[in-house]
Structures are given as C-alpha cells and as structure tokens.
Amino acid sequence: MTWLVTGGAGYIGAHVVRAFRSDGIDVVVIDDLSSGKAEFVPDGVPFVRANLLDGTAVREALDGVDGVVHLAGFKYAGVSVERPLHTYTQNVTAMVSLLEAMAEKSVRNIVFSSSAGVYGTPRDEEVTEDTxxxxxxxxxxxxxxxxxxxxxxxxxxxxxxxSLRYFNVVGSGDPTVYDASPYNLFPIVCNLLTQGKVPQIYGTDHPTPDGTSVKDYVHVADLARAHVAAARALESGKTLERVYNLGSGTGTSVREIMDAARRVTGIDFAPTEGPRRPGDPSRVVANGDLAARDLAWKNTYTVDEMFATAWEAWPKG
Structure with a gap:
C-alpha cells in the first residue's frame, strides 16, 4: 500500500507523511517547494520536486500508488484576495491536472485537504457539516x-x-517540523517572543468570557492521524461522508493562548491590546461528531501542550 502526498514537504504535509509511515503505509511526496521545505521530507521517502500543473511529473509520481492525500496549494486566504488568479491556478487548475492524472493511472482513492475557510464567517457559533x-x-x-x-x-x-475541513492547525508532532506561516497565531507569537518582542491581541470587547475571540485549534499530529484513518477507510472500500469537520468542539480564546505561551516559555510578558480586525468573528468552533464516529477523530492535546510542541520546534537560532 503506497499513497502519494501532494504538498508533503509542507508543515501539515510533513506530519501526514510521518503519520502514514508510522502506520506502516509507504509514501511518495510531490511538492514544488514554493512554501514547503525539502528538509521536512524524511530520509528514504521518494520525493518529486514538481508542481501539480506538470502533468508528466504527476503521472510519474502516481506509478504504483493506491491513493492520494491532496494538500498542495496556495493557502493564504488574505493574500488570495490580492492574487485571485494565482490562487485559482494553484488550487483549482492544479487539482484538475491531478484528477486527470489519477484517472489515467486508475488511482481511485483521494483524501482532500479542504478548509474551514469554505464557511466564511458563519452566523452559528458551532459549525457542522450542514452549515x-x-x-x-x-x-x-x-x-x-x-x-x-x-x-x-x-x-x-x-x-x-x-474532504477534511480543518480549523486552526497548530503545534508540532516532530521537533524538526514547524509552522512557518507569517499569518498564523502560533508562529507569530513564537517569532515575536524569540525576538524579545511582545505579541498583540486584536479585540478585547468580544462577547466571550475574557473578551477575546474564541477559535477552534487542533493539533497537527491529531490532524495527521485523521488522514491515515480516512485513507485506510477508503482503501478498505468503506463509504465515507463527502466532508468532515476536524475541530475540538470547544475552542480556545486568544488570551488563553497568550497565557499558555507565558507558562510554556517562562517569558513573563503582557500582550498589548488593539481594536478588533474587520470581519473577526467572536466565536467559531467546529462540531466534530461525524469525524469522531467515522475516523475516530479527537483532539488529544491541551492548549499548553499545543503551544509547548510549537515552541519546541520553533527555530530559535
């Protein structure tokens, strides 16, 4: 059993690769390294450096493959507003190229990395797959x-x-792999603290217990295991739901993240406070009941453990 992981040199993809190997499943990686890092790919894993728009490279990567985990793409929501054509080319046209190659090679199983971004700014505080x-x-x-x-x-x-709709993916399951996104809260906080600077909270007047926005954070190692469960289910012929939310169902506030950062790092800081950013919801969490039922999904890390693993992996040199 061998699966191709597109985007397997990225933060999430590298964790998925490790989860598959830990479960005894062989893996091939294809990644153009536009945001991924070659050093995130474990030794011994076949690695094809190519974009999915390169149909020839994709077909070669699919040789002997039983299924695909499709994570490759342009993932920055804010920047996508400024670069819509690039976003659609990398996320839609490239997926068409992948599906064409899969059909030609008779590869019939795929787990797709979708996003909570499909919901936009939902009115309901708890998001289900029916939202x-x-x-x-x-x-x-x-x-x-x-x-x-x-x-x-x-x-x-x-x-x-x-398709797996993730919420906010954080932490690290391997101290050599970290989230390098300049737009995600955990790496922003890690980066600022490493530089001796103070993080900022945007919005302290939300209708939440501590006044800061509450979001759903899931640990990347738990997320990776969900991909393995989905792949095994598809490989066995089990019919899965078309989409699954991967979220905790509870949520964590921004101030709770800051408190965890202070406890974990031992750096005594008080975050600065600023006004809300336009469009920031006060509370959005995911109902993960379907994923728990079909994929044995659950978030197993506390907020301190999430930040501790992110901080351990963060490059401080």
Missing part, C-alpha cells in the same frame, strides 16, 4: 470548488473520496 458554505476569499472559494470537483468526478468515474 451552508459562504467563502469570503478566493482561497475559501477554491477549496469549495475542489470539493465540487471531487463530487462531480466521482459521479462520472469510480473515484472514492472525502
């Missing part, structure tokens, strides 16, 4: 289109698929 998608960026729209592509290709062929 109506309302993406507010080209990034979120491209992920929703990706789900549609899978639905339509499955109707036309023997494709077996599921």
């Amino acid at each position: 109506t998608p309302d993406p507010r960026s080209p990034y979120g729209e491209s992920k929703l289109i990706g789900e549609w592509l899978l639905r339509d290709q499955a109707a036309a062929t023997e494709l077996h698929h599921t």
Whole structure:
C-alpha cells in the first residue's frame, strides 16, 4: 500500500507523511517547494520536486500508488484576495491536472485537504457539516470548488473520496517540523517572543468570557492521524461522508493562548491590546461528531501542550 502526498514537504504535509509511515503505509511526496521545505521530507521517502500543473511529473509520481492525500496549494486566504488568479491556478487548475492524472493511472482513492475557510464567517457559533458554505476569499472559494470537483468526478468515474475541513492547525508532532506561516497565531507569537518582542491581541470587547475571540485549534499530529484513518477507510472500500469537520468542539480564546505561551516559555510578558480586525468573528468552533464516529477523530492535546510542541520546534537560532 503506497499513497502519494501532494504538498508533503509542507508543515501539515510533513506530519501526514510521518503519520502514514508510522502506520506502516509507504509514501511518495510531490511538492514544488514554493512554501514547503525539502528538509521536512524524511530520509528514504521518494520525493518529486514538481508542481501539480506538470502533468508528466504527476503521472510519474502516481506509478504504483493506491491513493492520494491532496494538500498542495496556495493557502493564504488574505493574500488570495490580492492574487485571485494565482490562487485559482494553484488550487483549482492544479487539482484538475491531478484528477486527470489519477484517472489515467486508475488511482481511485483521494483524501482532500479542504478548509474551514469554505464557511466564511458563519452566523452559528458551532459549525457542522450542514452549515451552508459562504467563502469570503478566493482561497475559501477554491477549496469549495475542489470539493465540487471531487463530487462531480466521482459521479462520472469510480473515484472514492472525502474532504477534511480543518480549523486552526497548530503545534508540532516532530521537533524538526514547524509552522512557518507569517499569518498564523502560533508562529507569530513564537517569532515575536524569540525576538524579545511582545505579541498583540486584536479585540478585547468580544462577547466571550475574557473578551477575546474564541477559535477552534487542533493539533497537527491529531490532524495527521485523521488522514491515515480516512485513507485506510477508503482503501478498505468503506463509504465515507463527502466532508468532515476536524475541530475540538470547544475552542480556545486568544488570551488563553497568550497565557499558555507565558507558562510554556517562562517569558513573563503582557500582550498589548488593539481594536478588533474587520470581519473577526467572536466565536467559531467546529462540531466534530461525524469525524469522531467515522475516523475516530479527537483532539488529544491541551492548549499548553499545543503551544509547548510549537515552541519546541520553533527555530530559535
């Protein structure tokens, strides 16, 4: 059993690769290293450096493969507003290229890395898979289109698929792999503290217990294991739901993250406070009941453990 992980040199992809190998599943990685890091790919894992728009390279990478975990893409929602054509090319056109190659090679199983971004700014504080998608960026729209592509290709062929809608992915399951995104809260805090600077909280007047916004954070190692469970289920012929939310169902406030950072690092700091950013919801968490039922999904890390693993992996030199 061998699976191709697209984007396998990225933060999430590298964890998925490790989870598959730990479960005894061979892996091939394809990544153009536009945001991934070659050193994140473990020794001994076949690595194809190519973009999914390169159909020839994709077909070669699919040789002997039983399924695909598709994580590759342009993931920055805010920047996607400024670069919509680039976002659609990397997230939609490239996925079409991948699905064409899979059909040609008779690879019939795929787990798609979707996003909570498909929901936009939901009115309901608890998001279920029945919550109506309302993406507010080209990034979120491209992920929703990706789900549609899978639905339509499955109707036309023997494709077996599921899409995992992640919320805020944090932490590290390997001290050599870290989140380098300049837009995510954990790396922002780690970077500022490493430089001796103080993080900032945007918005302290939300209708939440401590006045700061509450979001759903999931540990990347738990997330990676969900991909393995989905792959095993598809490989066994089990019919999965078309989409699954991966979230804790509870949520953590920004101030609680700051408190955890202070406890974990031993750096005594008081975050500065600023006004809310436009569009920031006060509380959004995911109902993960379906994933718990079908994928044995659960968030197993406390907030301190989440930040501790992120801090351990963060490069401080």
